[in-house]
Amino acid sequence: MAALALMVFVLVLFAGSRWIPGRLVPAAVTDGPAMATGEAAAQGAGASRVYRLNGARLFALTAGVAAGLWIWSPGVLLRPYRHWGELLLAANVFAFTLAGLLFRTGRRRVPAASRPSGRWRGLGDYFYGVERNPVWAGVDLKFFSYRPSLIGLFVFNVSAAAVQYTGQGSLSGRMLLYQIFFFVYLANYFQFEGGMVHTWDLIAERFGWMLVWGDYVLVPFFYGVCGRTLIHLREPLPLWLGAVCCALFVFGFWLFRGANDQKHRFKTGDAVTIWGRPAKTLGGRLLVSGFWGIGRKLNYTGELLVYLSWTLLCGTASLLPYLLPLFLLVMFVHRAHRDDRRCRVKYGRLWEEYCRRARFRMFPFVY
Template identity: 55%
Template sequence: MAVFVGALFVASRLVPGPAHEGLAAADGTRRRYVLNGLRLFVLTGAVVALAAMTNTWSPATIVERFGAIFGAANVLAFAVALALYVTGRRRQRRGLLDGGPAAMLRDFFYGVERDPAWLGVDLKMFSYRPSLIGLALINVAFAFAQWERHQRLAGPLLLYEVFTLLYVANYFHFEHGMLSTWDVLEERFGWALVWGDYVLVPFFYSLPGWYLVDRLTPLPTAATVGLVAMYALGFWLFRGANEQKHRFKRDPAAPIWGRPPETLGGRLLVSGFWGLGRKLNYTGELLLYYAWSLPAGFGSPIPYLPALWLTFFFPHRAHRDDRRCRAKYGALWAQYCARVPWRMIPWVY
């Protein structure tokens, strides 16, 4: 695990990529980012393919050693979070024990710094790379394991592989869109985000693939078509809403669905998806996760755990976002909520 993350860190430092300037944070500062995530994703895929074709290494090894790798990921996450705590407090000229247990725990959990960087690599943006490339690699390992055990790839796992690899590839294609998110602009980087990146996303979100390795029952054609339609709808909502928000933040005059954008006070977008619901991007992503889970059928709750977790997490996050936006925009946010009363499902919620 450390070798994988370390190799990606070195590659993030050395592999060229397009430079993007982030939006201004609340304190007015801006950062520049080298967004080479897509190149690292392709490079990792090429290395894995070469190793598999030359019988140097099989991705199925990940499945055989899944427990050990999971344990190593947890150790790494705690080590990184501890290093961030120590370096962050030192940069702020604070003692490691200052503030007492409550302040120490808060700084360890949520982080001390907003934009920590090591050797010129922004750690918050970097950590999405081992997170999502790791998710893709684990899922590919499930496909190799099924092939080695059963000499074929069953339809449910194949569909799951296509869905998840498209999701990861699209994230890196749209990597610049992360620069306009609250997570990157304002959230501090501590154990909560580190553990989410290095453990939760690659290991928990891959549970449907783990479950499908030894499930060979074919999917009916109608079910496959329905799942593809669900995935396409979710993708349209998720990526479309996020792309509109990012474009508006970069250029408030950019057209939305071919028309000039309608705004409130020039600050809040009420065109496109953002005129239909305040968090349709969450709705779309939730549909994607259910499309990942449904190929597993209904024999076990295990493949549905990620989707069920997000079913509770996204409404909670939508309420949290409402509170933050109300504090930031004041009366303007109240006008927006009156104009767009629905959060995730128009006319329902």
Template identity: 40%
Template sequence: MNHLLNSMTPASLGYASLMFVSFMAAMFLGTIFLPGKVYASCLQPNNTRKSYKLNGLLLFMITTFSVVAFTLLFHFSLASLSNYFWSLFIVANLFAFTLTGILYVKRRGIKGGDIQQQSLVKIFSDLWFGVELNPTWLGVNLKMFAYQPSLIGLGLLNASFAYVQYEKYSEITLQMWMFQVFWWLYLATHYYYEEFMLSTWDIIAEKFGFMLVWGDLVLVPFFYSIIGWYLVDAIAPMSVSSVVAISLLYLVGLTIFRDANAQKHRFKKNPKVTIWGQPAQALEGKLLISGWWGVGRKLNYSGEICVYLALALTTGFDSIIPYLLPLWLCVLLPHRAWRDEQRCQAKYGNLWDAYCAKVRFRMLPFMY
């Protein structure tokens, strides 16, 4: 990566700015004009429901087929995304800081508040956590929209490593193909089940401040693509047993992750839903104890960690750096699980204690 750091110039930053702004504009316009089904969210903290037009799957598929078509017909290459990686990283950070500032000033202006009278601690807290739950521009909910440039941008960055490898070695290795297929399936299933995002804590209760803005536009695309760097030069053959084992780990993890979230979402929409062939069971009709939620309280997080571990394993064991991503999630997700359970304890009280007694394990059955 050192040569990429050395290649940063005013010209490269200008070109990266053009790429970034054009991409953001394309995502935003696609969100506005592409058709999509309208869904109602879960109850918001003020006991209201918002409506969301969801067209992420169509936007993702159009992006995918456009890249494939331009590559086959016009020899289009995504390698420039890798070449301008650090310039794009700087531009994305500047955009995140600017957007956070605009959201803060706009909301404070609406409230008529005097920013100068706010304490520094209050200003920092409002900038970090946000001051508005659902900021909307031109009819687009910005918090939900941020997932489009975040995840589709991540997909494009990941795909760029395959282009770099092919241009460098005139081949795409099996492990690189695994990396590409794994990520495409992850993103495709996310958008296929995009409605499930409406029942997540981020959408229901988190305000849209720097924490979410930076996480979506910088952390996810630029950190979650770290594994790709180590696959470009990983051209040694991978054994069949390794391919099978890694693929099984990935498929098991993805199945648990998506299916657990699907069960929870379906139950929230209809408590009489069928799960694993049986009517859903819940404590007092509130806390689901069927399916994965009867095995562990946060198995969806366990499945997600398995997915990212499988992605890292495609690089082999020559460097610890690709494993920073699953290691990061091994810290982030247990902490998030703990925070979720603190909120559930405060909300449900003794009923939550009964649920924990019924479903003893959090993320690892018989262990944790």
């Protein structure tokens, strides 16, 4: 039953992504090394692909259904929480199966000469993927997979709130703040979904088990661990802690969204001014204004603070919620190093000059 529910959920979102109207935006065109001929022929040049930005409508429809169920049939909202383990198992089977299908179809479409070589090439093709942007039925699977990932996380969060509400008759201050923080975070993602077109994941990463498992298992099932922890936490939220969490969320969100917005406007040619001043660049290729003139990955810092803000709502009831920001810290540091290596190859001496201008990666005066 859990497997059927999961498949229906993903297929409904897939159909919505295919057919619900939305603004079309072209894929980003990179100025880095050209894609191997075989891979380019298999999946099309970047400029020829377009993305339909209808994720906000899918999220709004899901939120509307959840609101209706909360009013008329709240018992339905308890099911994701109650069947969490079964859904987790089904999601793992789905992720491993989808990665296998991508492995097989990718190897048929992309010649061996166009794929990374090495002794463990087969395992690497499964783990990292073969194609960068596989398209099924007119839908870019990598771009689409953020939707069941984040909308699935929203469903689990609402289910946690429903469990507390039906069991205790109200939502605690901790749970209420957590739900508000997360809703704003998710709604903002879909509001600015077009910014994903210019991210490293969408442009350069191949789509294999690593990203598939992250989208369909890691994010929806483990990023909401705070919500599950808060269900049975009865300790009142101290005013000082609530204020600290709100300040962390607002500052982190401003840093995260502000840095990403500046980069997106620069990539699309709209960054005429940043913070009221003309935007400055290095060679017209690297932005050195605003947040990007201070640090090279302050968007990671902001997102980390956002996650820390709702983790602190759990207090000291359990150490489990704190594993998420710790995991994100390790992941962001690793990704910052990977991005640094890639940019050194791509931009050469220009990147060295940029690093002298923006001396910090994530934490000013620390890292």
